[in-house]
Amino acid sequence: MALTLSSNIQDPDGFYDELLATHEGLSKDESDALNARLILILANHVGDRAILREALQAAKE
């Protein structure tokens, strides 16, 4: 399996809204901490080290 880079989220606008809403009212430090937790939770869900490596690379490019 490869990293999915085509659109894969239903209702992308809705998700984007939810992502921002989760951060609403947080300080920069609190938001940074939330993002870090979110990355770790999602990374664990993915699990596959090869896919995670691809994702890290894609984010860096």
Add this chain to the structure above:
Amino acid sequence: MVGATYPLAFTLYPYRTCVALGAPPVRHPVLIIGGGPVGLATALDLGRKGTPVLVLDDHEGVGIGSRAICFAKRTLEISHRLGAGRAMLEKGVVWNVGKVFHGPDKVFEFNLLPEDGHRFPAFINLQQPHFERFLVEEIEKARADGAPIEIRGRNVVAGLDPQDDHVRVTVETPDGQYDALADYVIACDGARSPARDMLGLSFDGRVFEDNFLIADVRMTADFPTERWFWFEPPFKNAGASALLHKQPDDIWRIDFQLGWDIDRDEELKEDNIRARVDAMLGGDVDYELDWTSIYTFQCRRMKTFRHGRVLFAGDSAHQVSPFGARGANSGVQDADNLAWKLDLVVKGQAPDRLLDSYSEERIYGADENILNSTRATDFLTPKSDISKIFRDAVLQLAGKHAFARPMVNSGRLSVPCVYDGLSLNGPDSLAGPERTRTGAACPDAPLGDGYLLDRLTGGFTLLAINTATPDIAQVGGIAVSHLTLTTGDDPTGALTARYLGDTPAALYLIRPDQHIAARWAKATATDVETAMRIATGQGA
């Protein structure tokens, strides 16, 4: 410099005027510099095999201060092969439960739940001076049995002059100087190794900008025998992390991570140390300070552990952070790896190039240890803002979700490395368990009234399970002993699970250091002979 530079916990080998003074230089097959855990273990192993060994130490015994306190299963197994393991286990503190805190909150706790069917636990806590004392006591017993081991206290190596076929060693004593000649020198003289400097060799790696305060306190408090570790401790001035861990004799190891910019002398004042310890233990606990120290650390190693006839072992060759207890433990594995090879080379039963494999195998081990210890250090002392953010996120999640707990890293348990794909490995022709593949250290298993490792006593062993051994008693003068077992010899099933897995029968060739040289479902005497040649540096 022949004056003592540190006070002693035990005087073990008092200075005696040396017979070598004023006499022509005597030639020694093996000369060991340094009577610490690594030098002593190597000397004991070589001496028990009958190879004469001279140990020179700059003091008359073991320095005070607990220093290394966690001795891992593999170290105890090696010590047991050398005769000292039982005394260590009796004296040591066995613990299984660890608790991890972040600030005032317990994030989680773990239980090591050690696997059954091993003589030794995952590890014990024991002050380094006791560890060394037990080795010296065993050396005394070995000497009484005729083992050719000599330890000279307050004999300081002042010069090393490598020649083609020997090394000239200049030694200073309180009564003057003498020269000794050695076929081989093993430098076990610690992280600041004077021997390394004398040969102008580099020791490169990474420095960690942090100071750790150790306070060993003596108290009869009824804290449980558990390892308690705090990230961002809630007590006053405790620094970025803290540790509480029990040792024998009512001594508790307390560790505070103080950061980089500190006034060392100020922090070491008794009042300041007591203020920290009081804040941690609560004001009403009575204790004495047994030993205190501030240390910084580095992760580094020599490019190669062999320089001609001089071999480096332990901290002189590689240095790690203390997290995961990989210093003394890896040093004892160096000793375990080197002694049998040097013994065969000195006796002319294996070529000198067998010693190259010592460097190859132990560099492999050192790199694994440095990797693990660097990772633990990066978790403990985040080096950037984002690294701190992720570290704290892991700790927060670990309190709620199981997935984050394995990411919490305050040091990973020291386990022996598997020499995967290295030069001395013979075939792995068995569809057996992963953990007993060629290159691995043999896991223990119950056997009658004792254990499997009791039967692997320091030579090459051919272990046959549910099959016969091929007819081969020696290869090129090196004895091969035979150990024939069946599934029924261990009713608990551990032997089968660890050495057979789903296969009906197996044959293992095991090295003197209890690492697996080769394994087969079936093998002929020729197969074994070929593997023996590979394992003793005589391969193609």
